[in-house]
Amino acid sequence: MLEIKNLHAAVDGVAILKGIDLTINAGEVHAIMGPNGSGKSTLAQVLAGHPAYEVTEGSVTYEGRDLLGLEPEERACAGVFLAFQYPVEIHGITNAYFLRAAINAKRKCQDLEELDPIDFMEMLEEKLDVIGWTDSLMERPVNHGFSGGEKKRNEILQMAVLEPKLAVLDETDSGLDIDALKAVADAVNKLRSPDNASLVVTHYQRLLNFIVPDFVHVLARGRIAKSGGKELALELESKGYDWIKEPAGV
Amino acid sequence: MTKEPEIRDEYVADYEAFSRNGGSGVPQWFEDLRRAAISQFSATGFPTTRDERWRFTNVARLKDTKFALANGERPTLSLGEVKQHVLGAGADQCLVFLNGRYSKELSSIGGIPQGVLAGSLRDVANSGSKRVERHLAKYAKTSDSPFTALSTAFMSDGAFVYVPQNTIIGEPIQLLFLTASAGRPVVAHPRNLIVVDRNAAASVVESHIGLVDGTYWTNAVTEAVVQENARLHLYRVQREGGEASHTATTQSHQRRDSSFALTTIELGSALSRHDINAVLAGQGAECSLYGLTQIQGRQHVDHHTTIEHARPHCNSWEFFNGIYDDDSRGVFTGRIVVHPGAQQTDSKQTNNNLLLSKGARADSQPQLEIYADDVKCTHGATLGPIDEKALFYLQTRGIEAEAARNLLTYGFGVEILNRIEIAELRDQLDQLVHVRLDEGAERRRAGK
Numbered sequence: 001m002l003e004i005k006n007l008h009a010a011v012d013g014v015a016i017l018k019g020i021d022l023t024i025n026a027g028e029v030h031a032i033m034g035p036n037g038s039g040k041s042t043l044a045q046v047l048a049g050h051p052a053y054e055v056t057e058g059s060v061t062y063e064g065r066d067l068l069g070l071e072p073e074e075r076a077c078a079g080v081f082l083a084f085q086y087p088v089e090i091h092g093i094t095n096a097y098f099l100r101a102a103i104n105a106k107r108k109c110q111d112l113e114e115l116d117p118i119d120f121m122e123m124l125e126e127k128l129d130v131i132g133w134t135d136s137l138m139e140r141p142v143n144h145g146f147s148g149g150e151k152k153r154n155e156i157l158q159m160a161v162l163e164p165k166l167a168v169l170d171e172t173d174s175g176l177d178i179d180a181l182k183a184v185a186d187a188v189n190k191l192r193s194p195d196n197a198s199l200v201v202t203h204y205q206r207l208l209n210f211i212v213p214d215f216v217h218v219l220a221r222g223r224i225a226k227s228g229g230k231e232l233a234l235e236l237e238s239k240g241y242d243w244i245k246e247p248a249g250v
Numbered sequence: 251m252t253k254e255p256e257i258r259d260e261y262v263a264d265y266e267a268f269s270r271n272g273g274s275g276v277p278q279w280f281e282d283l284r285r286a287a288i289s290q291f292s293a294t295g296f297p298t299t300r301d302e303r304w305r306f307t308n309v310a311r312l313k314d315t316k317f318a319l320a321n322g323e324r325p326t327l328s329l330g331e332v333k334q335h336v337l338g339a340g341a342d343q344c345l346v347f348l349n350g351r352y353s354k355e356l357s358s359i360g361g362i363p364q365g366v367l368a369g370s371l372r373d374v375a376n377s378g379s380k381r382v383e384r385h386l387a388k389y390a391k392t393s394d395s396p397f398t399a400l401s402t403a404f405m406s407d408g409a410f411v412y413v414p415q416n417t418i419i420g421e422p423i424q425l426l427f428l429t430a431s432a433g434r435p436v437v438a439h440p441r442n443l444i445v446v447d448r449n450a451a452a453s454v455v456e457s458h459i460g461l462v463d464g465t466y467w468t469n470a471v472t473e474a475v476v477q478e479n480a481r482l483h484l485y486r487v488q489r490e491g492g493e494a495s496h497t498a499t500t501q502s503h504q505r506r507d508s509s510f511a512l513t514t515i516e517l518g519s520a521l522s523r524h525d526i527n528a529v530l531a532g533q534g535a536e537c538s539l540y541g542l543t544q545i546q547g548r549q550h551v552d553h554h555t556t557i558e559h560a561r562p563h564c565n566s567w568e569f570f571n572g573i574y575d576d577d578s579r580g581v582f583t584g585r586i587v588v589h590p591g592a593q594q595t596d597s598k599q600t601n602n603n604l605l606l607s608k609g610a611r612a613d614s615q616p617q618l619e620i621y622a623d624d625v626k627c628t629h630g631a632t633l634g635p636i637d638e639k640a641l642f643y644l645q646t647r648g649i650e651a652e653a654a655r656n657l658l659t660y661g662f663g664v665e666i667l668n669r670i671e672i673a674e675l676r677d678q679l680d681q682l683v684h685v686r687l688d689e690g691a692e693r694r695r696a697g698k
């Protein structure tokens with residue numbers, strides 16, 4: 001589904017990613033771990049198409065297409081979703097209005113008819129059922145005055161509604177208490193299917209107790225220093241990041 | 251270009267002619283108010299940007315053109331042309347004014363409840379109403395603004411609305427001020443007085459709509475008196491023509507436990523200056539001012555607000571948003587005065603300005619004058635272009651960049667539009683906001 005080759009990226013002329021190689025197949029959950037400043041969030045932002053990050057080398061192929069050649073909205077329409085580490089507050093626009101605009105943008109590129117507010121609410125209620133939430137925060141402005149936990153839950157709700165093929169979760173666990181963490185992880189697990197894949201970026205192993213990854217990659221200084229199965233996360237938990245000195249196998 | 255003292259003298263001469271002719275036949279007290287006001291105007295003339303209150307607004311376009319009194323003009327307009335501007339709710343309680351003068355033919359007042367007075371100020375004043383005499387020009391001070399002085403000097407017509415005690419009016423009373431074809435630059439001075447008596451409640455929609463593209467000037471003053479435990483929601487929509495100037499004062503005076511809300515929407519005219527003066531003159535009174543400006547081209551809108559907390563335990567909220575495209579310019583002044591003894595005042599002011607282009611500009615200045623020690627006053631202002639982080643966020647949700655830009659801009663508008671409790675008015679304005687947004691997006695796409 002996703003093939004990242006020798007990806008280099010810089011922000012404001014400073015190189016952050018220095019040669020990432022990563023392949024993700026449908027049905028897989030990959031975790032990216034690493035210390036602060038290792039480039040985890042940069043990778044997430046580059047995949048979503050943030051204009052501030054400049055790709056200086058390498059390629060990203062998504063379902064046979066050159067992902068880097070697409071605008072952020074085109075990537076979204078193609079099924080790429082980024083759950084933000086810091087979701088943005090939006091004045092005046094209610095969650096319902098925003099979500100409907102997003103779902104209709106997606107339907108438009110699928111040549112489907114737009115959903116009217118009534119159809120949309122029906123669809124939304126189904127999704128809320130799937131992820132087991134009743135409180136939908138629908139009539140409040142997007143992320144405005146939301147708690148940290150509500151903002152993160154809201155990201156997951158958007159993911160549930162937009163049904164991405166590739167979901168990138170950027171530190172969705174940071175700042176969550178254990179109950180909120182479980183709720184978010186639970187929702188992500190319910191959305192797992194053989195047809196889609198997730199890339200879970202996290203600083204802490206804790207999340208991976210609940211979202212069990214197929215692969216764990218450790219990022220250090222802009223490269224993948226080590227890859228392994230879910231047990232690698234536990235090793236990191238007990239040993240910290242210091243033992244991973246140099247990128248392996250390069 | 252006419253020199254300022256000369257044009258001032260011309261308005262004084264106009265006044266003399268007006269008081270002998272078109273403005274004659276009014277009671278003595280009415281005439282006395284006018285005469286005092288023209289003396290006031292004659293002493294000060296038009297404001298200059300040297301005056302702190304007019305620092306950001308240059309009224310040269312009013313000084314450089316001589317505007318004839320619109321009273322003499324008698325344009326004709328069909329009922330059909332008027333109808334599209336009338337809200338369905340309360341369509342039978344709509345007063346229509348054409349070039350500043352009440353039009354009985356175009357108005358529809360059959361639905362006005364018994365006991366409620368809503369009609370031409372001129373007619374009511376001439377009928378010897380003590381109510382008008384008691385309140386008219388008692389709140390909006392001619393010394394506060396030369397334009398209030400001019401309004402008072404040329405007072406001739408406008409709306410008088412009186413809601414008697416314990417009367418609740420469900421549907422809004424509409425005051426529709428239309429300017430239709432005039433062969434030359436004309437000025438109208440519509441003058442409104444709204445009195446909501448004890449325990450009564452009403453909403454009033456005051457709309458100023460230009461049906462012509464030419465140069466004209468509306469100088470409006472509305473005084474609203476909200477008596478003990480009464481409620482008034484006043485909506486004000488400014489949609490003058492593109493070459494028009496609009497100067498206005500909305501002056502409210504509240505008694506104990508009353509509630510006054512003003513929602514003002516500024517979309518039209520080349521130059522608009524709206525002075526909003528709210529006086530909380532009784533304990534426990536509440537006042538909410540909401541404003542939305544959405545302008546483009548070289549339009550200029552200046553909101554100059556003053557809230558006076560004269561008594562204890564009063565609350566005031568102020569929430570103004572501005573959306574400025576092209577080379578337009580917005581000004582917001584939020585002056586809050588807490589008088590000695592006005593303890594337990596709770597006042598909150600917010601002013602957000604969105605600049606959609608490099609040429610757009612906004613100035614925001616809070617002015618707090620607090621002479622009591624047990625008060626809560628907060629204020630905040632934002633100013634800047636579209637938030638790039640928010641733009642990216644929306645794009646990652648599949649929304650195309652221009653549409654995302656418009657959605658974010660719409661958010662600024664809808665924050666204020668949501669305060670409008672009349673669904674039809676809200677929908678109508680919502681649509682106007684959207685039309686502007688689409689036009690803006692179209693221009694940006696074409697410019698790329």
